[in-house]
Amino acid sequence: MSQMKHIDNTPSTPGKFKIEKSPYNRLRLQFSLAKIIFWSLVFVGLIFVFFYRSPSSSSHVSSDLFRRSLRTSSYGGPAWEKKIKASTKPRSSNGICVLVTGAAGFVGTHVSAALKRRGDGVLGLDNFNDYYDPSLKRARQELLERSGVYIVEADINDATLLKKLFEIVAFTHVMHLAAQAGVRYAMENPSSYVHSNIAGLVNMLEVCKSVNPQPSIVWASSSSVYGLNTKVPFSEWDRTDQPASLYAATKKAGEEIAHTYNHIYGLSITGLRFFTVYGPWGRPDMAYFFFTRDILKGKSIPIFEAANHGTVARDFTYIDDIVKGCLGALDTAKKSTGSGGKKKGPAQLRVFNLGNTSPVPVSDLVSILEKLLKVKAKRLIMKLPRNGDVQFTHANISLAQKEFGYKPTTDLQTGLKKFVRWYLSYYGNGKKSAQ
Ligand SMILES: O=C(O)[C@H]1O[C@H](OP(=O)(O)OP(=O)(O)OC[C@H]2O[C@@H](n3ccc(=O)[nH]c3=O)[C@H](O)[C@@H]2O)[C@H](O)[C@@H](O)[C@@H]1O
Numbered sequence: 212m213s214q215m216k217h218i219d220n221t222p223s224t225p226g227k228f229k230i231e232k233s234p235y236n237r238l239r240l241q242f243s244l245a246k247i248i249f250w251s252l253v254f255v256g257l258i259f260v261f262f263y264r265s266p267s268s269s270s271h272v273s274s275d276l277f278r279r280s281l282r283t284s285s286y287g288g289p290a291w292e293k294k295i296k297a298s299t300k301p302r303s304s305n306g307i308c309v310l311v312t313g314a315a316g317f318v319g320t321h322v323s324a325a326l327k328r329r330g331d332g333v334l335g336l337d338n339f340n341d342y343y344d345p346s347l348k349r350a351r352q353e354l355l356e357r358s359g360v361y362i363v364e365a366d367i368n369d370a371t372l373l374k375k376l377f378e379i380v381a382f383t384h385v386m387h388l389a390a391q392a393g394v395r396y397a398m399e400n401p402s403s404y405v406h407s408n409i410a411g412l413v414n415m416l417e418v419c420k421s422v423n424p425q426p427s428i429v430w431a432s433s434s435s436v437y438g439l440n441t442k443v444p445f446s447e448w449d450r451t452d453q454p455a456s457l458y459a460a461t462k463k464a465g466e467e468i469a470h471t472y473n474h475i476y477g478l479s480i481t482g483l484r485f486f487t488v489y490g491p492w493g494r495p496d497m498a499y500f501f502f503t504r505d506i507l508k509g510k511s512i513p514i515f516e517a518a519n520h521g522t523v524a525r526d527f528t529y530i531d532d533i534v535k536g537c538l539g540a541l542d543t544a545k546k547s548t549g550s551g552g553k554k555k556g557p558a559q560l561r562v563f564n565l566g567n568t569s570p571v572p573v574s575d576l577v578s579i580l581e582k583l584l585k586v587k588a589k590r591l592i593m594k595l596p597r598n599g600d601v602q603f604t605h606a607n608i609s610l611a612q613k614e615f616g617y618k619p620t621t622d623l624q625t626g627l628k629k630f631v632r633w634y635l636s637y638y639g640n641g642k643k644s645a646q
Pocket residue numbers: 392393394432433434435484485486487488496497498499513514515523524525573600601602604
């Protein structure tokens with residue numbers, strides 16, 4: 212009751228509160244102020260020590276973001292700049308110089324290597340987060356370093372670093388492949404999708420729009436934007452407003468964000484909707500990869516099926532075909548039209564499906580793996596969980612074909628053979644195995 216009275220007596224509008232002006236009160240006020248300042252400083256100091264010294268003691272999500280974005284900031288200095296300049300010096304006369312984000316990722320590594328092979332200047336960027344075994348990312352980094360591609364270790368949310376890179380090198384293109392991938396993990400760690408696929412994308416576009424000259428941007432969207440659509444094959448004109456996962460929703464949001472930056476700032480932007488990319492140096496969180504690991508270990512593998520024993524299928528696309536698509540998109544990208552953050556005229560805005568055009572049921576994928584590994588899989592048939600997966604994907608690729616001659620040439624059998632050969636040589640006949 213007395214507490215209620217106290218609340219009732221508290222003035223509701225700042226400024227109505229009158230302080231009596233006796234010398235005693237003034238002294239008391241000064242003393243209280245000094246006390247408040249002192250304790251505020253102690254409090255701020257404690258917070259600083261807490262966050263600076265022990266990131267692991269914060270909550271799962273914030274410590275995760277800490278790992279993902281703040282860990283890697285060791286850059287700068289003449290030796291560092293020299294490495295960047297060496298990596299980005301084009302050998303060919305076309306003058307193409309590309310910043311590849313997510314360069315230690317699966318698609319990023321292959322695309323970086325292909326660009327470098329043909330003589331373009333290439334610089335990688337990657338935060339080496341631990342969404343999956345970082346040692347695989349380090350191995351990819353070694354591979355790229357051997358072919359002359361340097362990877363700067365930083366997060367795409369680091370605007371200062373990005374601006375610094377553009378001060379050192381006038382990139383003609385950005386191949387933006389850094390993202391939080393994976394459909395099912397979005398339910399475990401939703402904020403990591405917002406951090407990388409939304410905030411990170413916006414940060415990247417903010418920097419790209421403000422530099423002079425503006426680069427052209429090619430970036431990774433996803434087949435998952437087609438969500439619950441039932442009309443097949445999926446074409447670029449189809450609706451993309453019923454995503455089945457937060458991952459898909461962030462990619463769809465990315466496409467709308469791309470529209471905005473194209474419209475306001477004249478950035479040339481091309482989005483690529485990848486269809487379940489697989490192959491050597493792939494991602495261990497993907498089904499074909501962990502099925503291989505678990506078949507070799509003799510562990511059972513969960514194979515999803517839809518209602519009424521409906522087939523779950525994917526338009527699995529081999530990495531070399533995807534790389535050709537990425538390079539085709541990059542080579543046909545027109546220049547951005549803006550400069551210094553101002554649009555000068557309309558700019559190119561495109562989106563393409565990069566798929567294989569022949570969906571394969573997941574159970575057939577397992578049969579191919581069994582033959583290649585010469586081991587019978589322990590199949591555990593399960594109902595397709597409601598965690599973001601869609602029942603099937605199937606790409607119509609005529610737009611990419613028309614625009615830059617995209618034509619996938621690797622069927623699943625051939626592609627998986629190459630993957631298994633790589634897997635066995637990398638992990639050694641199942642003795643050392645993927646995590
Ligand atoms: O096409 C795309 O854009 C997406 O392709 C993949 O997503 P997804 O097709 O779901 O690939 P996997 O997670 O490897 O699943 C492949 C198939 O295996 C099935 N699966 C998955 C896991 C499992 O335990 N059992 C199982 O049957 C899935 O339902 C799916 O049909 C990637 O993980 C995404 O990052 C990418 O954006």
